[in-house]
Amino acid sequence: MSKKQPEPTRPPRQRAFLVGVEIKSEPGILSMEESLEELALLADTAGLDVVGQTYQRIDHIHAGTFIGSGKVQEVIALVEETLADVVIFDNELAPTHQRELEEKLGSKVQLLDRTALILDIFAQHAQTREGALQVELAQYEYRLPRLTRAWTHLARQAGGGAGRTGSVGGVGLRGPGETQLEVDRREINRKIARLKGELEKVRQHRERYRAQRRRSQIPIVALVGYTNAGKSTLLNRLSHSDVYVANQLFATLDPTTRRINLPGGHLALLTDTVGFIQKLPTQLVAAFRATLEEISEADLLIHVVDITHPNALAQWESVQRTLKDIKADHIPVITVFNKMDQLDDLSYGEETVKSLPNSALISAKSGTGLPELSQLIENVLFEQFIPVIVRLPYQQGQLISLFHDIGQVERFEQDRTGVIIRGSLPGRLLAQFQPFIFDPNRIDVTPEISGNESDDPFSPQSE
Missing domain, CATH: 3.40.50.300 (P-loop containing nucleotide triphosphate hydrolases)
Incomplete structure (x- = not known):
């Protein structure tokens, strides 16, 4: 009788500490406390255990560390007390803020912001090739301006601080960190261009599919x-x-x-x-x-x-x-x-x-x-039919036919540039006609049809 194989043990979940910041001049849809509750749910979805949180209300963002120096020290102490592995900010951090905070927190603590956390969740949940392409593109565009911090260790290994340069014969020499950074930027830009190209093909395929669905009515x-x-x-x-x-x-x-x-x-x-x-x-x-x-x-x-x-x-x-x-x-x-x-x-x-x-x-x-x-x-x-007046250029023959086939036409007129139709359309068709709907508060409803848009085109004054 064969012995039952023990199930593999799952690695322990990382411990996360949350930091919320409310900028008084930029109130959010949720309160600070409610937003942190949502961030905790996001952290749990990403596979993290929340072990603590803190927040700060500020008049303006601190130039160096996003939050004030006193709050930074408080966060460091709380991270040590809770044995947190990850610190997550409920705001998106600029690359400069991220570098400063990483330096303060030390190499043993990972720093994430809300955007990075959501991107990580999307990466975990993308099942199709299209979804994976979209998430990969978003991740690269997020990482690109933050590459500097990824290569600071190379500059330090080269014998200078990050960003330090020497000179020989009056010509500035870049350290290997900066050289690698440029190589990495070029590589990521190439990947971004490739991903955008692939996603454009996906978009075109979806558009062809949608056009086919529209034809099916x-x-x-x-x-x-x-x-x-x-x-x-x-x-x-x-x-x-x-x-x-x-x-x-x-x-x-x-x-x-x-x-x-x-x-x-x-x-x-x-x-x-x-x-x-x-x-x-x-x-x-x-x-x-x-x-x-x-x-x-x-x-x-x-x-x-x-x-x-x-x-x-x-x-x-x-x-x-x-x-x-x-x-x-x-x-x-x-x-x-x-x-x-x-x-x-x-x-x-x-x-x-x-x-x-x-x-x-x-x-x-x-x-x-x-x-x-x-x-x-x-x-x-x-x-549910909605009254509407549309001005359609002759190039939009499909929409003209659609109005006649499915809508209710009350009045129809033609001129050298197109047609004007008053009638009613099912609510579901309004989106297709939106660019051509007559609006007395708009001028030039379409580039092809112009004229005085301040009055009803069927009014006596316009006839």
Whole structure:
């Protein structure tokens, strides 16, 4: 009888100490205490044990160490007391701040900021080649300005301090550290260029796929929301699929699309996207451009909000800001308040839904409220027509045909540059027509069609 092989022991988790900084002139969406709670969850997701924390409210950032010298000494003492291996700042640190703090903390303690921590989590969770490419690009762009600190040991080994140079015959000589730094910068720039090229191919492939979906006239619905709000669980429920779900931040990164059946017999494509978070690193927003375009090209957004979270409103605001940043704030939205099964007072959720149009109260886990949500999706996509006036150049023949085929045309006029249509469109089509919608507060709705945009183009004055 063979003996059962013992399971391999897991290495102990590193111990992390958190540092929060609130700049009085730059208040965040979350309070300092709430932001540190979120940072602790991020640390746990990354595989770290939080052993302590401290924070400081300051008028302005310290030029050398981000926090004042007295606070630095306090952090050093607390790190020694808690035996922490890693110090994590809740803010993104400039390269100069990072170098100074690393020198103060010593070589035995690793220093991370919020951005580096999120990048590490993304690297752990990226499952597809596209996701891995996006995370790798974001990591390289984050590391590039911070390379100097990685090579200071070479300069010291060369017999001088970091940045020290000598001269022979009046010509300055660079130490091997600086030479290696330049080599490393060139190598990383080459890798960044290669990754951008590969991701551009991914973006073009996605655009071709989206164009094919648009031709099929099947509307695209994108799930958006704060990380861990329950988007993947909702996707599974509505599409009867089995996308990976976990009760942790950023459990899924790669967009997943499934077909769903709506009550009236219509079909829609439902796409789950990466969750948002406050202080989302700009490197990630740029690197995940191809993925985020799935949101900006959607016909309808379903904004999933964890109604049980104490910071639900702040999380909602954070998502709204990100949608605006990626220019997706013009797309029709259904707000879904999830996890109603965990509410102590159901009337709170019901009152919240009554106060917000196009909203629903559901439990993606139990399925409660999903029939009503499916009906609401159908209403917005296929039954809710919105009055609109568009000015379309002749080059946009596909949109002109689309308005006639699916919209309700009340008045149609032509001139030498294009057409003007007054009528109604399903809310799901507004995103496609957005650049051409007549707005009395805008001038030059399109480059091809010009004229006096201060009046209704169908008004008597303009005829």
